[in-house]
Amino acid sequence: MSGPTPSPSTPPTSKILNEGGTIQPVREILWGTAAGAHKYETAEELPADMAKLVVKxxxxxxxxEFASIQQHRPWLDRAPTLEDRWIESRIIADEARHGLQACRILRDFGEAGQRYIDELLSKREGEHKLDAFNMKFDLWSDVGAFTCFVDRVGVYQLRAFQECSYGPLARAMPLMLSEEQLHLNFGTSVLRRMVQDGPKYCGSKEEAQAAVEKWYPRALDMFGHSNSETSRRAVEYGLKRWTNEEARARYIQEVTGLTAGIGLALPPPEFDRRVL
Ligand SMILES: [Fe+2]
Ligand SMILES: [Fe+2]
Structure with a gap:
């Protein structure tokens, strides 16, 4: 390769999308150490270490995706309004499709991929990898804060994969992202209605505030460790656009304004954290 190697965490701005904007799909690797080469299109052509990372x-x-179905399920017939129940059912259908989509990518990795799928399908509530997905939705405010804060982290993870170096993954992103938009906007409006309408809708401002303090730390933890070697390699391989810390910083900036706009307050980013 001639010329300077691009810094892995700074994709060429002329080719990369803007924040949340639409993009033209390309067949080229846009950042990382293989920038400029064609995207990997099959599991077989991935370097072994990169294949392991895609699987992970x-x-x-x-x-x-499968965990959140278990969390939402009890609210299918308990959500306060008819419209809320319909959106709950929509969210569950979307998360099931996202789980299927991720498993389709795993299937391309043969027997090893299939073993992971079997394991994923056997997981019960409380057995999932990330803490945010092992907590029950006891109150309707949990549903609001989870979809507002935790699904929003999910969107950051998906945006980090947009136009990534593995073609099958890059092509799965646009639909998943548009479906996730419904989830997080729904969460924001649930919290807003709790603040504005209180018991006339459901719960109260105090309940919404308590839910923010419960879920925001778990959402920040989801980005992973600040000095994660895995996240650095994911950027180098062109799989993720941002390291954990870069993505977390962008997220904090976004939710700070959003939460204040609803009339709620975020605790400081270090509050109740488990993954630093
Ligand atoms: Fe999802
Ligand atoms: Fe979602």
Whole structure:
């Protein structure tokens, strides 16, 4: 390769999408050490270490999708309004499709991939990888804060994969992202209605505030460790656009304004954290 190697965490701005904007799909690797080469299109052509990383990332992705179905399920017929019940059913259908999508990518990795799928499908509540997905939704405010904060982290993870170096993964992103938009916007409006309408809708501002303090730390933990070797390699392989810490910083900036706009307050980023 001639010329300077691009810094793995700074994709060429002329080719990469803007924040949350639409993009033209390309067949080229846009960042990382193989920038400029064609995207990997099959599991077989991935370097062994990169293949392991794709599998690891897809197992975590699928695990969160299946876990959230278990978390939402009790609210299918308990959500306060008819519209809320319909959106709950929509979210469950979307998460099931996302789980299927991640498992389809795992299937391309043969027997090893299939073993992971079997394991994923046998997981019960409380057995999932990330803490945010092992907590029950006891109150409707849990549903609001989870979809507002935790699904939003999910969107950051998906955006980090947009136009990544593995073609089958890159092509799965646009639909997943548009479906996730419904989930997090729903969460924001649930919290807003609790603040504005209180018991006339459901719960109260105090309940919504308590839910923010319960879920925000778990959402920040989801980005992973700040000095994660895995996240650095994912950027180098062109799989993720940002390291854990870069993504977390962008997220904090976004939710700070959003939460204040609803009339709620975020605890400091270090509050109640488990993954630093
Ligand atoms: Fe999802
Ligand atoms: Fe979601």
């Amino acid at each position: 990332l897809m197992v975590v992705q699928a695990d969160t």
